[in-house]
Amino acid sequence: MNLFVETLGFGIVSGCVIALGAVGFSVQFGISNVLNVAYGTFLTLAAYLGYLLNVEHFNQWLSVVVVGMAIAVLSVVYNRLLPGRLMRRGAGFVTTLIATVWAGIGMLYVIVVIAGPTARTYQVDNGRTLTFAAFVLTTSQLVVIGAALALMFAYHLLLTQTQLGKAMRATSVNPVVARSCGIPVSRVIDAAWFISGLLCGMSGVVLALTTVTFGSTLGTTFLIYMIAAAVFGGIGQPYGAMVGGLVVGLATQLVGAYSSPAYEDVAAFVILTAMLLVRPRGLFGTAATRSLRLAGG
Amino acid sequence: MPTSLDSAGSGGAGPASGGTRLRTRGLTAGYGDIRVIHDVDVEVTSGTMSVVVGPNGAGKSTLLKGILGLTRVFEGQVELNGQSVTGKPLEQLAKAGIAYVPQVDDVFDTLRVRENLEMGGFLLDKATRQERIDEVLEVFPDLRRKTRRFVGSMSGGERKMTAFGRALMLAPKVMVLDEPTAGLSPALTQVVLAEQARVLADRGKAVLVVEQKAKAALELADWAYVMVQGRVAMSASGREVLDHPDMAEVFLGGGAVAPGRATG
Numbered sequence: 100m101n102l103f104v105e106t107l108g109f110g111i112v113s114g115c116v117i118a119l120g121a122v123g124f125s126v127q128f129g130i131s132n133v134l135n136v137a138y139g140t141f142l143t144l145a146a147y148l149g150y151l152l153n154v155e156h157f158n159q160w161l162s163v164v165v166v167g168m169a170i171a172v173l174s175v176v177y178n179r180l181l182p183g184r185l186m187r188r189g190a191g192f193v194t195t196l197i198a199t200v201w202a203g204i205g206m207l208y209v210i211v212v213i214a215g216p217t218a219r220t221y222q223v224d225n226g227r228t229l230t231f232a233a234f235v236l237t238t239s240q241l242v243v244i245g246a247a248l249a250l251m252f253a254y255h256l257l258l259t260q261t262q263l264g265k266a267m268r269a270t271s272v273n274p275v276v277a278r279s280c281g282i283p284v285s286r287v288i289d290a291a292w293f294i295s296g297l298l299c300g301m302s303g304v305v306l307a308l309t310t311v312t313f314g315s316t317l318g319t320t321f322l323i324y325m326i327a328a329a330v331f332g333g334i335g336q337p338y339g340a341m342v343g344g345l346v347v348g349l350a351t352q353l354v355g356a357y358s359s360p361a362y363e364d365v366a367a368f369v370i371l372t373a374m375l376l377v378r379p380r381g382l383f384g385t386a387a388t389r390s391l392r393l394a395g396g
Numbered sequence: 397m398p399t400s401l402d403s404a405g406s407g408g409a410g411p412a413s414g415g416t417r418l419r420t421r422g423l424t425a426g427y428g429d430i431r432v433i434h435d436v437d438v439e440v441t442s443g444t445m446s447v448v449v450g451p452n453g454a455g456k457s458t459l460l461k462g463i464l465g466l467t468r469v470f471e472g473q474v475e476l477n478g479q480s481v482t483g484k485p486l487e488q489l490a491k492a493g494i495a496y497v498p499q500v501d502d503v504f505d506t507l508r509v510r511e512n513l514e515m516g517g518f519l520l521d522k523a524t525r526q527e528r529i530d531e532v533l534e535v536f537p538d539l540r541r542k543t544r545r546f547v548g549s550m551s552g553g554e555r556k557m558t559a560f561g562r563a564l565m566l567a568p569k570v571m572v573l574d575e576p577t578a579g580l581s582p583a584l585t586q587v588v589l590a591e592q593a594r595v596l597a598d599r600g601k602a603v604l605v606v607e608q609k610a611k612a613a614l615e616l617a618d619w620a621y622v623m624v625q626g627r628v629a630m631s632a633s634g635r636e637v638l639d640h641p642d643m644a645e646v647f648l649g650g651g652a653v654a655p656g657r658a659t660g
Contacts (some may be wrong), residue, residue: 262518269504269515275466276502276559281490281519281566 105235106356107349112240114348115247116305120321121328121340121347122254123298129335130271130291133182134196137203138299139322140210141177145170145303146317147214153221159308160242167301174296175289177202183288211315218314221307243305250298251341257294258337267291271335323364324351327371333381342382346370415442416569416602418463418494422472425462431470432458433626440570440604440619445597447634449610450623451646456606457499459623460574463604464489464496476570491519495568499575502559505548509539512547512558516565525565532561535595553584560592570602577609585609589616614638622646 120142127135145166152162181202185195226238258264270277270287278284306321307313325340328347332339347367354366374381419439426432433455440446448456461467463474465483474482476492486496504512513532517525533540536557542550547558556576563571576593577585589607594616597603607613614620617634624646630637637643 262514265507265511265515266518268507268511272504272506273501275486275498276496276504276562277515278486279464279490279496280515280517280562281487282515283487 102356103353104232106352108234108236108240109356110349110352111345112236112243112309112348113352114345115244116302116309116344117321117324117328117348118341118344119247119250119298119305120302121325121332121344122251122337123295123302124322124325125329125332125335125337125340126291126295126298127178128329129337130267131178131182131186131288132192133178133186133199134192135182136196136199136322137177137206138325139318140203140206141170141174141296141299141318142303142306142321143207143315143318144173144210145300146307146313147210147219148300149304149307150219150221150313156222159221159224159239163301163304163308166304167297170300170303171293171296174299175292178288178292183292207315207318214315216315218312220312223308223311239308243309250301254294254337263287263290320364323371324348324367327367327374330371330381331374333383336381336383339381339383415600416493417441417475417477418570418602418604419475420459420463420472421475423459423462423469423474424471425458425467425469427458427467431626433462433623435472436462436623436626436628438604438621438628438631440602442569442602443597443600444618445594445603445605445616446619446621447605447607447613447617448621448623449607449613449637450629452608454623455626456623457574458626460572460604460606463572464494490566490568493566493569494572495563495566495570496572497559497563497574497576499578503547503555503562506546508544508546509550509558509561510543512562513543513565516562519566528565528567532564535564535599536561536592552580553587556580556584556588557592560596564596568601570604571596573603573605575606575608577607577612585612589613610643611638 124135124138127133127138148166148169149162152165153159157165181198182195185198190198224239226242228235228237229241256264258268266277266282266287267290269280269282270284270291274284277287302321303318306317310317324347325344328343329340331343331346332341347370350370351363351366355363417439418441420436423436424431424434436455436459438446438448438459448459450456458467462469465481465485469483472482473480476494481489481492481494484492489496504515507515510529513529514525517528520528533543538554539557539561542554547555550558560571573593577588580588589605589612593603593605597618605613605617614634614637620630620632620634620637621628622630622637622643629646630640632640
């Protein structure tokens with residue numbers, strides 16, 4: 100029982116971080132219709148940038164924010180240079196997808212050349228250890244949970260209460276009509292890539308902080324978790340990605356605790372495969388409403 | 397009751413009257429290197445409804461895309477009040493007063509009715525946007541009780557109303573409607589054309605409609621253009637086109653109206 104409750108705690112922490120990254124990944128797909136596989140490389144890059152600050156004894160939370168902003172800017176630039184440019188020139192979904200694979204692998208090798216093949220270890224300040232009933236959590240884990248929930252709530256407010264957020268949803272569902280409303284679609288897309296880069300950068304550093312030791316494969320591993328989370332919730336659906344992140348986080352931690360950590364990835368793959376088989380549109384997917392409409396409903 | 401949605405100079409009777417005028421001059425447009433429409437002249441002015449009819453593949457949609465800068469224009473001009481807007485992107489056309497309601501994907505499905513209207517008024521300041529929403533809801537009172545509904549869950553007629561309402565938010569002078577009755581039942585077709593599109597013209601808008609359901613549209617149109625094989629084969633009042641003996645041939649047969657015949 101204790102193991103279960105402990106794992107639940109870790110699962111929630113891990114789930115919150117995966118959810119943040121999955122929302123970021125989902126935003127790119129939802130608004131630009133780009134499945135950006137290079138997202139994993141940006142996670143890895145964030146972990147290394149965070150490490151550079153960590154070596155200099157930079158405050159770990161401040162480094163999450165700083166790296167988040169840096170990846171946000173890089174993400175906008177990357178989209179303008181590659182996927183966004185290809186889409187504007189009429190490249191199809193698959194062409195753009197393949198270009199992001201190429202870019203992701205290429206950038207990852209550049210990172211490996213610069214950083215070297217050895218794993219790096221963060222100096223982590225976990226703060227005090229707190230015990231609630233059988234839950235054992237450190238203050239820094241609580242900060243992660245709190246910040247992740249706050250960020251997701253902020254993103255919810257952005258989408259539902261602000262003109263920018265509504266314009267992002269409008270652009271996502273119907274870019275032609277968005278343009279005919281006078282919505283500056285390319286600026287809205289920049290904003291979306293900024294937000295997704297921010298979430299990617301912050302989750303990349305927090306992943307490294309929570310795993311402590313990381314290498315160049317960090318991004319690829321967690322990208323699979325995030326894709327599983329995004330697909331679980333219905334790809335392109337931010338709330339789906341949030342729920343999916345928690346489910347994947349809990350599932351991978353529980354499987355890791357009760358069998359072997361080596362099977363954590365398997366758990367993510369099982370969730371991904373099962374969801375694709377049973378309900379390909381995901382928990383919150385909109386395929387139903389679309390097909391209804393095409394049927395004249 | 398006049399509102400800012402009503403354009404000046406309403407009640408005009410025919411393409412020659414004053415107010416706003418959108419016209420194409422010798423428009424030749426298509427995709428890639430393929431020219432689909434040739435030398436097309438159409439026009440619409442404030443307070444009137446012009447319809448473009450013709451069989452499938454006649455180039456009606458290409459004409460609209462050419463007007464809206466959504467496809468390649470080889471030759472000719474699109475003019476708004478004498479100024480060229482040829483090839484201008486949709487964002488700029490919106491600012492110039494041209495609203496566009498596409499054929500099927502005409503709303504933001506995953507947004508609420510009110511949010512659809514807010515997005516229609518994206519360019520307005522907050523206070524004006526709110527006033528405009530109230531005005532639109534007076535034009536389409538059926539939407540008033542449904543402003544919090546997600547448009548994706550609504551019926552075809554309600555969706556069309558939302559699309560028209562969204563397009564009205566910027567108080568456009570010209571409304572371009574691409575097959576507004578596509579996918580709607582015969583009863584709803586009548587509602588959309590007679591009670592919605594026609595009413596917009598009567599409120600002073602210049603309304604340009606491309607329509608597959610020719611008969612219903614021609615009965616309400618002030619002016620009509622019949623397109624056959626990428627050219628305007630006939631240009632006359634809606635009534636005249638309806639009464640023309642070749643009309644059945646155009647839609648049922650192989651496009652027997654010779655280009656140029658009965659024009660004017």
